[in-house]
Amino acid sequence: MALHFLADTASTAQPGDDVVLSGAEAHHAANVRRLRAGETVTVGDGRGVWLEGAATQVSAREVVVRVATRTTVDAPTPQLILVQALAKGDRDELAVQAATELGVDRIIPWQAERSVSRWDGKADKALARWRTIVREAAKQAHRAWLPEVAEPVDTAGLTRLMPGVRMLVLEPSATQPLTALDLGADSRGIALVVGPEGGVSPNELSALSTAGAEPVRLGTTVLRTSTAGAAALSVANVALGRW
Structure with a gap:
């Protein structure tokens, strides 16, 4: 299963856009999860947006993900x-x-x-x-x-x-x-x-x-x-x- 990350900028991203992970999220991706350029990942905003794409650049300071698909997941009910x-x-x-x-x-x-x-x-x-x-x-x-x-x-x-x-x-x-x-x-x-x-x-x-x-x-x-x-x-x- 692809690695999953969170980014506020995922909320507005569309297929073809780049989503940038920075700070602790980039460090975790590069140094802890050992993400490599070319790998498929998923990125969400924590509020239902779900993106899938490939990492195009990976470093401890910045990870760039090129979005391939975007879906929106409804919040479960009842809570x-x-x-x-x-x-x-x-x-x-x-x-x-x-x-x-x-x-x-x-x-x-x-x-x-x-x-x-x-x-x-x-x-x-x-x-x-x-x-x-x-x-x-x-x-x-x-x-x-x-x-x-x-x-x-x-x-x-x-x-x-x-x-x-x-x-x-x-x-x-x-x-x-x-x-x-x-x-x-x-x-x-x-x-x-x-x-x-x-x-x-x-x-x-x-x-x-x-x-x-x-x-x-x-x-x-x-x-x-x-x-x-x-x-x-x-x-x-x-x-x-x-x-």
């Missing part, structure tokens, strides 16, 4: 959203990477009550880190749409998202399995809420349920915060016919 609680170590980052590879459309960092990790005073740096992970994972997965990483929310902020989406809280004690829901019948966005290492607190479950969220479970075991979202997204992809 799949991962609400990922902040977690210690790199567990939340692993969750974000896997979710991007599995087709999530939007990611919302959640400062849950039991989150060991706190973004207080370092939210900008942490958010930039998540967005970098998403960008690289989207390129690896050859995705036409780059998932949005939203600003972090607390539980009160999470409840305010309810009117626009169907929110499903992954909770091992729930009686309703995720596999029993008809997700394809809902045209709203579907938000999958994953708690931190200690789980979603009773107060949070109560607040989210009062606001309209539905507790659901995945099987009979308890998954880590780094894997629960990926498992739920896999179920949703099948239910929505994406897979």
Whole structure:
């Protein structure tokens, strides 16, 4: 499969045009992926534009791609959203990477009550880190749409998202399995809420349920915060016919 890259200039490029990759993207193409002139690559803008062409010039400072074809990929509907609680170590980052590879459309960092990790005073740096992970994972997965990483929310902020989406809280004690829901019948966005290492607190479950969220479970075991979202997204992809 051809290597895939992202460039804002891909948005307006047409067959016969040259698209230039520069900065970190050119360095990655030339020095990390070992791209060579003449190789076929794909380039996107992360917003549905998909170009295919051949590299005509390759250096660590600049890579030039001559566009052969252009297509536009529609955004998937309904939108799949991962609400990922902040977690210690790199567990939340692993969750974000896997979710991007599995087709999530939007990611919302959640400062849950039991989150060991706190973004207080370092939210900008942490958010930039998540967005970098998403960008690289989207390129690896050859995705036409780059998932949005939203600003972090607390539980009160999470409840305010309810009117626009169907929110499903992954909770091992729930009686309703995720596999029993008809997700394809809902045209709203579907938000999958994953708690931190200690789980979603009773107060949070109560607040989210009062606001309209539905507790659901995945099987009979308890998954880590780094894997629960990926498992739920896999179920949703099948239910929505994406897979």
